Amino acid sequence: MSGEASVDRERGRTEPAGRQVRPRKPPPQPFTILGLAGLVAFTLVTAWDWALGIGFDPLALPGELADSNPAMVEGLFNVTDADWRAQYVELLRTHFTDPDSPWPLSLDSRIGGGLVETVQIAVLATIVGAALSLPLAVLNARLGAPDRVTHAVVKALNNVNRAIPDVIWAALFVVLVGVGALPGILALTMFTIGVVVKLTSDVVDGIDRGPIEAARAAGASHAAAMRTALVPQILPAYASFSLYAFELNLRGAAVLGFVGAGGIGQAMSYYWSQLDFEAVSVIVFVYLVLVIVVEQVSISIRRRLG
């Protein structure tokens, strides 16, 4: 009882005996006020048109849009035009079916093969990365690590891992293992580990600790207790995050080709350098369809897991 009374005194409230007093809403923390003020100041300073600013003027935006290249605007906004649509569909149809097209979409072609390789990279990286992530996610949580040192080391390594963008990982692995799909797989494996370990280990803190106490009470070793009492509890979240990482990998795999790490990006980079933007447009379109289809499948599986 004396403990409760002293807590009240610290908050500067007096409570008459026998009556309940609703606490006043606490004033916002100085940190919150400073933080909000800082955000506003930063936005103004960077947006203003001066030495350190980027000179972003929202009022000029409609004018700038109107000044755009008319041909591109026409290309972008003519989706409603039946002729334009027919023309684009014809373009796709020709290159899917015509073996003499300059950039055919068959599986052994630059674009078709690139698409297949992109999916292969994403699938393999997700499988390898997710498999490595489950034990690492357990070690990355306070509750799951056998001791503080292991926890600190795993957490620090994964923080470094997540700080490195996947394109940089890809460039690094291209240097280490050469051009091709392998550096792409390795880069996205690192990315998968970063995402899945972080998200899954956050779930560990919220689990029911009772079964772990029961396993300890039965004389189980730490590893056995984690495997039997903790892992079953985080498995649904882990599976869901792994599929989410797969969706991210599929998109991430597109840009890896620009640094030589295989996949559709390599084809895109090639046609870009040839200034063949029609081919780039076809790649973007086909890839968009692929990503949407695969994501919908992945999302429906994830919903079933939840």
Add this chain to the structure above:
Amino acid sequence: MIEFEGAEVRYPGGVRALQGVDLRIDDGELIVVVGLSGAGKSTLIRAINGLVPLTSGRVTVGERTLPGLDRRALRELRAQVGMIFQSFNLVSRSTVLNNVLMGRLHHVPLWRSLSGLYRAQDRELAMEALELVEIVEKAYVRAGNLSGGQQQRVGIARALAQQPSVLLADEPVASLDPPTSHVVMRYLQQINRELGITTLINLHFLDLARAYADRVIGLRDGRLVYDGPAAQADEAVFEEIYGRSLTADDVLEGQGGL
């Protein structure tokens, strides 16, 4: 045999959960520990398997004495002491059988527990434990799909799968309705009688304590205030242990109206 000598537990923050407890428990006894919540019942029970370390004094279980055991010896001690919990502490997403197999973890090589490929003999022991509490037909059902009473029976089976010489039960019926409470208490009594396992049960219902215990131990503010045969533990004794007059909340049969 379990023996407490001057056992003290002081939690960080200064709460003294056990103060100078001297207690000797012979093999095969069925003891009910009573006291209000916060009296130190859970601490007393958890001191026996080292889940709560003593801050001074000693507790001897068989030939091992706490404190002073290394990690390996502590796990050996725990393997020999089964435990049952108020909230069952089952992995609700795992099957009943896998929960019971957790009782075998100390005896199973790590690669087997990590892969889930348990030996036939361990699965057999788990099945026998489930048969003892008559719930073997649920072996492949998810534990979370069982009723409270069924879950507690699985909890008992998990403890039995350890083939323990001591069984600790921390408020095993506090989450159950009165008829189910009696079912669980009868299983505990039967296990004590037929398997000769020394059993300590924390309870706060005096009628249950009197009905099932051989010996009653009373705790108040971390001190041992009563130790005697259950037959002699009448209402006056309980009022002494609780430090107040009894109410309907103190007997299980008084809970019927809930």
